[in-house]
Amino acid sequence: MEISLKNKNVFPPEVMDLLEAFYSVGFFDESLLIGSWVMPIYQEAFGIQYVLRTMDIDFAVKFALSDRDRKTDLERVIIDLGYIPVVMQSGIRKFTRENFTVEFVAHRKGGKDDQIVSIRKWNITAAPLPFVDLLLGFSFVADMGSFKVRTPLPEAFFVHKLITAQRRLEEGKKDKDLDQCSIIARQLDPDRLDVVVGSLKLSRKAQKALRASCEVIDFPPQKLKLK
Amino acid sequence: MKVVEKDKVISGMLHDELKRCQEMLNSLERSICEIPKGSLNERKKRYKSKVYSYFYLKYRDGEKVISKHIPNKEVQKIMKNLELRKKYEKEIRSYKKKISYLNKLTKTGKKSGHGNIAKE
DSSP states (O other), X not given: OEEEOSOOOOSOHHHHHHHHHHHHTTGGGTOEEEGGGGHHHHHHHHOOOOOOOOSEEEEXXXXXXXXXXXXXXXXXXXXXXXXXXXXXXXXXXXXXXTTEEXXXXXXXXXXOOOSOEEETTTTEEEEXXXXXXXXXXXXXXXXXXXXXXXXXXXXHHHHHHHHHHTTOSSHHHHHHHHHHHHHHGGGOOHHHHHHHHHTOOOOHHHHHHHHHHHHHHTOOXXXXXXX | OHHHHXXXXXXXXXXXXXXXXXXXXXXXXXXXXXXXXSEEXXXXXXXTTEEEEEEEEEEEETTEEXXXXXXXXXXXXXXXXXXXXXXXXXXXXXXXXXXXXXXHXXXXXXXXXXXXXXXX
């Protein structure tokens, strides 16, 4: 699915530059913009209005096992934009410029507890998080005019946040996740939601998390095929 | 700061932002330790009719000022690293400023420093 945005200037210039640079090297062919910075796109594409943004921008990277893929030095692309690489305590490499941080996440398979995933295709490291494949599996492309950005469908973003909110250790992040969900819930497409929910194979723990989040935002769990 | 106190989403975001800034500042300060500091200077020496030049790195180590000779083949690398250090220092200043501002906003600031606020 591709949506052409009427208002192309939904991001501040520094974010536009970053997204355009990522697009130019083919990053959005498979990988996505995620986190609170998808909201300006959702506002234009789906009428979802959520104004709060964080000072970090997150990208979900598709993890490729094959070494045959063409390799791109995304770290160089980011550094050329004036960011500096910083190795965090966990070993993850993030990038910062004027308090603004660029970071990557990748899908974490169940049972693994690695702290870092090295993505050789892009010469970056990513933080492994659960259920990222849900975002990668249901995405759309936003046409920004001079470039395009791939982001998760709101329905996938919504379900992902509902599940992960309950796993948050920080109450602030949990509240923000559920706050975003309560706004997105008003604009969900029932058919797309059915497709996303139909793809899920959830453990009892994850189902419990979904139910708990539904209760907080007053969303009927039946719409997620939960009893 | 009534909005911060009343709205738990905004308050939570500000606390998260404070924590993020502190983590980033700690990592930046760790990273900068590995980058050489000081300034690179060129010294010229006359010997008989010829003029020779060499580079040295001048930096402070506690109360001592140290001048370290830099071989010609390492000059470019040192210059690049000193430039990088400037960027790190600028970023560190910017994070310190932001942390101080966020501490005021969240009203959890303590005079003792920047590293312990979010752990409360």
